[in-house]
Amino acid sequence: MFLHPFLVCLVALAFVAVVFWGHRKRSKIEPGSALKQAAEQLEEGVLVIGVDGAPQLMSGPARRLLGWRDGEGLPNPLRRLLDSPTGSLTLKPVVLPGANDQVVEASVLPARSGRRIIILRDIGETMALDATRRDFVANTSHELRTPIAAISGLLDLLEGAEGDYAADLLARAQRRAAALGQMVEDLLSLARAESPDWALRPEAINVSALFEQLNDRFSPLADKNPKTALGFESTVDELEADPSALETVLANLIDNALTHTEEGSVQVSTSLAEDGTLSFWVKDTGSGISSEIAPRIYERFFRGDCCSFSQHSLSQGDKSESRGASTGTGLGLSIVNHLVSRMRGRIGFNSTEGEGTTFQVELPPQGGKTL
Ligand SMILES: Nc1ncnc2c1ncn2[C@@H]1O[C@H](COP(=O)(O)OP(=O)(O)OP(=O)(O)O)[C@@H](O)[C@H]1O
Ligand SMILES: [Mg+2]
Structure with a gap:
C-alpha cells in the first residue's frame, strides 16, 4: 500500500x-x-x-x-x-x-x-493522510493507556484489600475493563465504516420495529433520570437500508441526547419529503452544543466538556454503563458521520446552548421509493 x-x-x-x-x-x-x-x-x-x-x-x-x-x-x-x-x-x-x-x-x-x-x-494528499494516520495511532494509544493504567492501579490496590473496599475496587476495575472493551468496539466500528472493502447490506426495515428495539435499549437509561422523557414517533412504515448501520447511527445520537439532557425530553421522529428523501430527527432539550466546539464534534476522539449534569447518573445503562467514567471515547459521532456518508446520506444539527440540540439524518430516495 x-x-x-x-x-x-x-x-x-x-x-x-x-x-x-x-x-x-x-x-x-x-x-x-x-x-x-x-x-x-x-x-x-x-x-x-x-x-x-x-x-x-x-x-x-x-x-x-x-x-x-x-x-x-x-x-x-x-x-x-x-x-x-x-x-x-x-x-x-x-x-x-x-x-x-x-x-x-x-x-x-x-x-x-x-x-x-x-x-x-x-504528494500533499499522501502527506495529509500519513499525518492523519499518525495522529490516529497516537490518540488511540493514549486513549487505551488511560483505562489500562486505571485497571492496573485498581488491581494493585485490590491485592490485600478486604470487604466492601475490595468489592468497590473490583466493581470499578470491571467498569473500566468494560469501558475499554467498548472503546475497542468503537474503534472496530470506525475502521469498518471507513474501509472501502466493507459493504453495506441494505434490506427492508420496519421503522416501528426499529424504534421499539431502540426504545427497549434506551428506556432503562432514560428511566435513570425521571426528569427526562424518551419518545419515538414514526410517519414512515418501511425503508431500505443496512439495519445495523442505521441502528448504530440512531443509537449514538440517542445516547448523546440522553447524556446531555438533564431535564425535558429526547424525541426521535421521521419525516418524508416529496422526492422520497427520508429524515430521522433526534431532538433533545439538553445543554446544547456551544459554537466553539460545534465545528469539531465529528472529529475522532473529540469530546466536549462533558454534561451539565453528569453521566454518572446514567452510568448504569447501555453504552454509558460500560463506560463507567464520566465521558465517552469521543468516537460516536465520527462513526455516525462515516456511516451516514456510506449510506449516501447527510447529517446536520441545530443547537442552542441551554435549549437543546436537534440532529437530522437525511437518507436519499431510492428508485422513487423510500430508501
Ligand atoms: N445532543 C448533544 N448535546 C450536547 N452535546 C453533544 C450532543 N451530541 C454530541 N455532543 C458533543 O459532541 C461531542 C462528541 O460526541 P461523540 O458522540 O462523538 O463523543 P462522546 O459522546 O463524547 O463519546 P462516545 O464515543 O462514547 O460517543 C460530545 O462529547 C459532546 O460534547
Ligand atoms: Mg457519543
Missing part, C-alpha cells in the same frame, strides 16, 4: 524514458513530438533538462505544479536537485500562484546526451 505512489512514479519515469529513447539523437524536442504528447498525458509533471541545465520540455502538469511561467528560470530546489547526484528530493512546499500550498516531490533520472528527466508529483 505504501509502495503504491513510488510504483506510480517509477512507471511514469520508465514510460517517459522509453519515449525519450526515440528522441535521444535529436537535440531539440519538437512541440508536437511523441515525447511531449506522452508527457501531457501523465498526471505527474515531466521536465526534460538539457546539458546546459535549461528545460527543453515542461509538461502542463509540471508548469501547474511549479507555478512556472515562460521565461522564468528553474526554481532553486530543482537546480539543487540537478546539481546533486541522481536521486530524489522533496520540495516542501512549492507554492503555486493563486492555488493552495502544495507539496511536490521531484525525482530525477539521467538520460542520453547528458539530459535529465525530472518527474514531479503532488
Whole structure:
C-alpha cells in the first residue's frame, strides 16, 4: 500500500524514458513530438533538462505544479536537485500562484546526451493522510493507556484489600475493563465504516420495529433520570437500508441526547419529503452544543466538556454503563458521520446552548421509493 505512489512514479519515469529513447539523437524536442504528447498525458509533471541545465520540455502538469511561467528560470530546489547526484528530493512546499500550498516531490533520472528527466508529483494528499494516520495511532494509544493504567492501579490496590473496599475496587476495575472493551468496539466500528472493502447490506426495515428495539435499549437509561422523557414517533412504515448501520447511527445520537439532557425530553421522529428523501430527527432539550466546539464534534476522539449534569447518573445503562467514567471515547459521532456518508446520506444539527440540540439524518430516495 505504501509502495503504491513510488510504483506510480517509477512507471511514469520508465514510460517517459522509453519515449525519450526515440528522441535521444535529436537535440531539440519538437512541440508536437511523441515525447511531449506522452508527457501531457501523465498526471505527474515531466521536465526534460538539457546539458546546459535549461528545460527543453515542461509538461502542463509540471508548469501547474511549479507555478512556472515562460521565461522564468528553474526554481532553486530543482537546480539543487540537478546539481546533486541522481536521486530524489522533496520540495516542501512549492507554492503555486493563486492555488493552495502544495507539496511536490521531484525525482530525477539521467538520460542520453547528458539530459535529465525530472518527474514531479503532488504528494500533499499522501502527506495529509500519513499525518492523519499518525495522529490516529497516537490518540488511540493514549486513549487505551488511560483505562489500562486505571485497571492496573485498581488491581494493585485490590491485592490485600478486604470487604466492601475490595468489592468497590473490583466493581470499578470491571467498569473500566468494560469501558475499554467498548472503546475497542468503537474503534472496530470506525475502521469498518471507513474501509472501502466493507459493504453495506441494505434490506427492508420496519421503522416501528426499529424504534421499539431502540426504545427497549434506551428506556432503562432514560428511566435513570425521571426528569427526562424518551419518545419515538414514526410517519414512515418501511425503508431500505443496512439495519445495523442505521441502528448504530440512531443509537449514538440517542445516547448523546440522553447524556446531555438533564431535564425535558429526547424525541426521535421521521419525516418524508416529496422526492422520497427520508429524515430521522433526534431532538433533545439538553445543554446544547456551544459554537466553539460545534465545528469539531465529528472529529475522532473529540469530546466536549462533558454534561451539565453528569453521566454518572446514567452510568448504569447501555453504552454509558460500560463506560463507567464520566465521558465517552469521543468516537460516536465520527462513526455516525462515516456511516451516514456510506449510506449516501447527510447529517446536520441545530443547537442552542441551554435549549437543546436537534440532529437530522437525511437518507436519499431510492428508485422513487423510500430508501
Ligand atoms: N445532543 C448533544 N448535546 C450536547 N452535546 C453533544 C450532543 N451530541 C454530541 N455532543 C458533543 O459532541 C461531542 C462528541 O460526541 P461523540 O458522540 O462523538 O463523543 P462522546 O459522546 O463524547 O463519546 P462516545 O464515543 O462514547 O460517543 C460530545 O462529547 C459532546 O460534547
Ligand atoms: Mg457519543
